[in-house]
Amino acid sequence: MALVLKNLTKVVRGVTHIKPTSLTLKKGHFNVLLGETGAGKTSLIKMMAGIDPVADGRLLMEGTDITDLSTQKRRISLVHQFFVNYPHMTVFDNIASPLRVAGMAKSEIEGRVGEAADILKLGPMLHRRPHELSGGQQQRCALARAIAKDSQAVFLDEPLANLDYKLREELREMLPELFAGRGAVVVYATSEPEEALLLGGETALMVDGQVAQFGPTAEIYRAPASLTAAQVFSDPPINHATVQKTGGQFRLGDVKWDAGAKAAGLADGRYTVAIRPNHVLPFATDAARTALVGRVGVTELSGSESSAHFEFGDNGWVSLAHGTHPYRLGEDHTFYMNTDACLYFAADGSRAA
Amino acid sequence: MKTENQKAWFFVLPVLLLVAFNALIPMMTVVNYSVQETFGDNLFFWEGLGWFEQILRSDRFHAALGRQFMFTALILIIEVPLGIAIALSMPRKGFWVPVCLVLMALPMLIPWNVVGAMWNIFALPDIGLLGYFLNHVLGINYDMTQDPVAAWVTIITMDVWHWTSLVVLLAYAGLVSIPDAYYQAAKIDGASNWSVFRFIQLPKMKNVLTIAILLRFMDSFNIYTEPFVLTGGGPGNSTTLLSIDLVKIALGQFDLGPAAAMSLIYFAITLLVSWLFYTLMTKDDLN
Numbered sequence: 267m268a269l270v271l272k273n274l275t276k277v278v279r280g281v282t283h284i285k286p287t288s289l290t291l292k293k294g295h296f297n298v299l300l301g302e303t304g305a306g307k308t309s310l311i312k313m314m315a316g317i318d319p320v321a322d323g324r325l326l327m328e329g330t331d332i333t334d335l336s337t338q339k340r341r342i343s344l345v346h347q348f349f350v351n352y353p354h355m356t357v358f359d360n361i362a363s364p365l366r367v368a369g370m371a372k373s374e375i376e377g378r379v380g381e382a383a384d385i386l387k388l389g390p391m392l393h394r395r396p397h398e399l400s401g402g403q404q405q406r407c408a409l410a411r412a413i414a415k416d417s418q419a420v421f422l423d424e425p426l427a428n429l430d431y432k433l434r435e436e437l438r439e440m441l442p443e444l445f446a447g448r449g450a451v452v453v454y455a456t457s458e459p460e461e462a463l464l465l466g467g468e469t470a471l472m473v474d475g476q477v478a479q480f481g482p483t484a485e486i487y488r489a490p491a492s493l494t495a496a497q498v499f500s501d502p503p504i505n506h507a508t509v510q511k512t513g514g515q516f517r518l519g520d521v522k523w524d525a526g527a528k529a530a531g532l533a534d535g536r537y538t539v540a541i542r543p544n545h546v547l548p549f550a551t552d553a554a555r556t557a558l559v560g561r562v563g564v565t566e567l568s569g570s571e572s573s574a575h576f577e578f579g580d581n582g583w584v585s586l587a588h589g590t591h592p593y594r595l596g597e598d599h600t601f602y603m604n605t606d607a608c609l610y611f612a613a614d615g616s617r618a619a
Numbered sequence: 620m621k622t623e624n625q626k627a628w629f630f631v632l633p634v635l636l637l638v639a640f641n642a643l644i645p646m647m648t649v650v651n652y653s654v655q656e657t658f659g660d661n662l663f664f665w666e667g668l669g670w671f672e673q674i675l676r677s678d679r680f681h682a683a684l685g686r687q688f689m690f691t692a693l694i695l696i697i698e699v700p701l702g703i704a705i706a707l708s709m710p711r712k713g714f715w716v717p718v719c720l721v722l723m724a725l726p727m728l729i730p731w732n733v734v735g736a737m738w739n740i741f742a743l744p745d746i747g748l749l750g751y752f753l754n755h756v757l758g759i760n761y762d763m764t765q766d767p768v769a770a771w772v773t774i775i776t777m778d779v780w781h782w783t784s785l786v787v788l789l790a791y792a793g794l795v796s797i798p799d800a801y802y803q804a805a806k807i808d809g810a811s812n813w814s815v816f817r818f819i820q821l822p823k824m825k826n827v828l829t830i831a832i833l834l835r836f837m838d839s840f841n842i843y844t845e846p847f848v849l850t851g852g853g854p855g856n857s858t859t860l861l862s863i864d865l866v867k868i869a870l871g872q873f874d875l876g877p878a879a880a881m882s883l884i885y886f887a888i889t890l891l892v893s894w895l896f897y898t899l900m901t902k903d904d905l906n
Contacts, residue, residue: 337806351798354822364808
């Protein structure tokens with residue numbers, strides 16, 4: 267039982283915005299759409315919700331074709347990045363509105379609204395108007411409306427993007443249990459790789475209006491199928507450079523390392539190596555042994571982690587490590603790369619090893 | 620110690636003068652006439668509240684007041700729903716928006732006496748386009764100079780033609796201020812077009828509609844020029860609305876005392892109804 271997209275395509279005035287997309291979005295876990303702004307996450311959601319017209323392809327809900335079904339009849343919920351509540355209604359009426367429209371009995375409406383309000387801690391605010399709430403409360407109200415309704419699919423389009431850091435953390439922790447056991451397909455769009463990892467489930471990486479890769483979130487993080495997928499699913503940006511394989515060794519400028527078990531079978535030639543910043547450290551460890559020397563440009567300290575941007579070869583690289591480290595800006599520093607964590611891509615961008 | 624002075628009062632003075640000459644002094648003149656009897660030559664005799672009593676007991680006043688309420692009720696019943704319906708069916712964006720707005724505004728730009736004259740000629744049974752069409756093409760016996768029903772149909776139609784646009788434009792302004800996000804949210808809630816109208820569009824239009832109804836009430840309740848030019852209050856007294864009757868008493872019969880008393884009663888009714896309506900419509904917004 268799932269929401270199935272078969273070659274779903276969106277065309278606006280002759281320009282293809284969403285290339286034919288096929289996905290099977292299942293129940294019971296989060297289906298994350300991860301991509302940068304403009305990658306087509308919202309467009310895809312709007313098509314699934316029936317708000318925007320579908321140029322081609324089919325959409326199936328639990329095996330039933332709903333491509334031509336109007337939004338009103340789809341039994342779905344949608345929470346936006348900006349907080350959408352009816353301004354002239356109280357929080358109670360806002361949460362109750364889809365239930366009233368569905369013609370539910372008054373006692374059941376009260377029960378459901380009460381339950382949703384309890385989960386989202388909106389109990390004391392039920393008789394206020396949306397403009398009397400804080401941003402976090404407004405978004406909780408929108409979420410309560412989504413869970414109170416008996417939906418087959420819930421679309422969350424960057425619901426936490428406009429909230430401040432603390433609230434975002436708090437609500438993000440709430441989200442999985444909020445939708446657990448409700449029997450709805452949950453689709454969550456985000457531009458933050460970290461969010462996708464925290465929510466787990468399955469992730470579709472979106473690039474330029476198409477899905478670059480789809481699968482269990484942890485798996486596609488560990489094993490991106492293409493350089494593009496690796497780039498989308500990495501923050502800070504993944505380091506990459508062109509390398510030459512000769513015999514059992516890779517060479518990047520003056521740096522050489524052994525191909526290791528997984529890349530040993532590759533034919534000699536040029537490849538692109540990509541390595542996540544957390545595998546490039548400012549100190550040597552048992553795993554990170556390959557030394558790179560680069561001039562440090564910018565350093566950032568974020569809580570317990572510090573990152574350093576340095577110039578290496580023709581590219582800018584990033585190192586991300588726990589603790590604080592004594593970088594001197596504008597001077598050379600030696601970083602150590604864990605070559606076991608290197609990903610190799612062929613000339614066409616597909617994963618080689 | 621802080622010095623206090625009363626100079627700030629001078630800032631209020633211009634407004635005070637304006638209001639005095641614009642409203643208070645003319646009105647006090649009317650009050651002056653309403654409690655006295657005059658035979659010209661600036662000779663006045665105290666009458667007390669006699670004229671008020673006479674007007675309030677007069678069948679003629681009751682009849683005119685009844686006609687006035689009927690006229691206002693009829694045009695409100697027609698113009699408000701019709702205006703909302705037209706506003707709902709107008710495009711919200713694109714090339715046709717300015718075209719529609721200009722077309723809607725046109726009737727309101729025509730001077731009131733011209734509107735009356737236009738409809739008078741338009742409705743004449745033998746030479747008017749409408750009158751000729753009804754009588755000689757459709758075979759309906761229509762003559763607003765003879766038949767009270769025809770006269771009423773004509774003045775109501777004229778007012779609807781002239782003033783529905785006001786409701787349309789105000790309702791439209793309320794509608795375009797609704798962000799697309801609410802329509803989307805309503806669609807996702809599964810709301811029918813009726814629910815969208817009832818729970819989103821109507822509440823959003825409430826404030827502008829209150830103003831629209833208030834303006835239409837006051838304007839229609841005080842209407843004079845158009846029906847005067849169109850029917851002159853006839854046939855008989857069938858379309859003699861309050862203001863027409865008032866002018867007949869004041870200028871036709873030169874009964875200045877009763878006319879002044881009637882003006883004040885007329886004014887009090889307009890004020891009372893407007894105040895009641897506005898207070899009732901906006902009382903929810905206060906809490």
